[in-house]
Amino acid sequence: MRIDDQEIQNALRFCWGCKDCSGIRLDDQCPLQFLHRGVDFSARGIISMVRSIRERQVSLSKEMAEYIFREPLCGRCSASCEAAIDVPMVIRTLRADLVDAGLGPLANHRPLIQGMRNYSNPWMLPRSRRADWAKGLGIKDAGKEDVDVLYYVGCTAASDRGLNGVAQSTAGVLKEAGVDFGILGTRENCCGTIAYQLGDWDFLYRQGKANLESLNNTKAKRIVTACAGCFKMLKSVYPKMGVGRTDAEVLHLSEYMVELLGEGRITFKRQLPLKVTYHDPCHMGRESGISGGRQAGVYDAPRQAIAAIPGVELIEMERTREKSWCCGAGGGLKSGDMNASSQIARPRVKEAEKTGAELLLSTCPFCEQQFRDGMKAAAVPMRTADIVELVREAT
Ligand code: SF4
Ligand code: SF4
Numbered sequence: 001m002r003i004d005d006q007e008i009q010n011a012l013r014f015c016w017g018c019k020d021c022s023g024i025r026l027d028d029q030c031p032l033q034f035l036h037r038g039v040d041f042s043a044r045g046i047i048s049m050v051r052s053i054r055e056r057q058v059s060l061s062k063e064m065a066e067y068i069f070r071e072p073l074c075g076r077c078s079a080s081c082e083a084a085i086d087v088p089m090v091i092r093t094l095r096a097d098l099v100d101a102g103l104g105p106l107a108n109h110r111p112l113i114q115g116m117r118n119y120s121n122p123w124m125l126p127r128s129r130r131a132d133w134a135k136g137l138g139i140k141d142a143g144k145e146d147v148d149v150l151y152y153v154g155c156t157a158a159s160d161r162g163l164n165g166v167a168q169s170t171a172g173v174l175k176e177a178g179v180d181f182g183i184l185g186t187r188e189n190c191c192g193t194i195a196y197q198l199g200d201w202d203f204l205y206r207q208g209k210a211n212l213e214s215l216n217n218t219k220a221k222r223i224v225t226a227c228a229g230c231f232k233m234l235k236s237v238y239p240k241m242g243v244g245r246t247d248a249e250v251l252h253l254s255e256y257m258v259e260l261l262g263e264g265r266i267t268f269k270r271q272l273p274l275k276v277t278y279h280d281p282c283h284m285g286r287e288s289g290i291s292g293g294r295q296a297g298v299y300d301a302p303r304q305a306i307a308a309i310p311g312v313e314l315i316e317m318e319r320t321r322e323k324s325w326c327c328g329a330g331g332g333l334k335s336g337d338m339n340a341s342s343q344i345a346r347p348r349v350k351e352a353e354k355t356g357a358e359l360l361l362s363t364c365p366f367c368e369q370q371f372r373d374g375m376k377a378a379a380v381p382m383r384t385a386d387i388v389e390l391v392r393e394a395t
Contacts, residue, residue: 014083021077043077043087065104073331075286095199123159131185133164142182149181150220154227156365169392177265191233208243226253228283228364254301271311277357280324281364315355329370345374
């Protein structure tokens with residue numbers, strides 16, 4: 001049983017039930033508390049449940065799976081926990097045990113898993129169409145030609161037509177900056193984040209190995225991705241889960257853009273007189289796994305890239321950085337329970353609207369997808385985009 005692992009045992013030992021992660025103090029911070037006000041649906045409650053499972057007072061069950069697989073795994077609780085307990089990891093581990101017991105994930109999650117297994121893409125885009133977004137752009141094939149930088153596109157930006165612009169803008173910015181880069185095109189594999197979050201860890205291991213092999217077969221010295229989820233997987237989850245390490249250094253595109261800006265390789269031709277606000281994706285911040293996954297994360301680079309665009313004014317939301325409110329799409333919640341996921345997105349798009357900004361920026365195609373839907377549902381008259389799309393517009 002995985003919840004017997006040392007890391008989980010330590011979490012159970014060091015959680016002293018202080019309630020910093022639950023109750024009134026976090027109901028505007030913990031999406032789970034927000035959804036179930038008045039009930040102890042919190043990190044503390046989950047840890048207490050896992051303790052009861054270990055002590056054999058409670059058994060794994062279908063009812064438990066219905067609850068545990070409706071979690072955004074945002075990590076906000078861990079950012080408030082003085083004992084630095086990695087609560088999402090405790091939840092993922094319990095999910096892995098539920099999957100092993102044949103009790104999870106939810107029925108709505110099955111298509112994602114099947115997509116990963118059959119297409120190496122949870123959105124079921126056939127391999128042959130994975131690089132359609134790049135047609136006519138003259139991008140090098142990093143599997144055949146040597147390149148300095150490998151742009152790892154990821155499934156979401158490659159599959160969602162509304163997000164193809166993120167991939168095209170990334171290629172455009174890299175090209176303008178004179179970067180020698182390429183993509184793996186139809187040979188690119190899924191990073192496996194869905195398998196990681198949904199507790200299908202045997203598949204995560206196989207998928208991660210296949211991905212690592214294709215990445216390490218190139219001569220690139222750096223791997224750049226515009227997807228917060230892919231970034232987290234390649235940078236910290238693969239080593240942590242025993243999949244392995246990439247030979248090349250992994251950077252999020254926002255970090256790389258700041259480097260290129262510093263070297264004067266990204267230059268702007270246009271002013272964009274826009275008020276914008278920025279959402280910190282969980283996978284870039286608290287859940288990036290950088291510095292133990294607690295409070296450190298990539299918070300400054302996206303803001304520096306925004307600040308460099310002439311004419312753009314950044315107005316911050318109330319909850320930012322490690323205290324950022326989750327978009328509600330993570331942990332498989334969007335596909336598992338669309339209604340709960342939308343309820344979590346709503347206060348975030350409202351918070352963005354309150355700033356008076358006209359554009360909500362992010363660095364994660366998953367968040368962008370969620371805000372696009374959330375703005376429509378809440379009738380919020382704003383647009384959402386990735387930072388790189390704005391940078392591209394101004395260059
Ligand atoms: S804040 Fe940490 S120690 Fe306190 S109850 Fe929550 S998980 Fe346990
Ligand atoms: S991971 Fe997020 S939703 Fe889950 S208990 Fe922690 S704060 Fe709440």
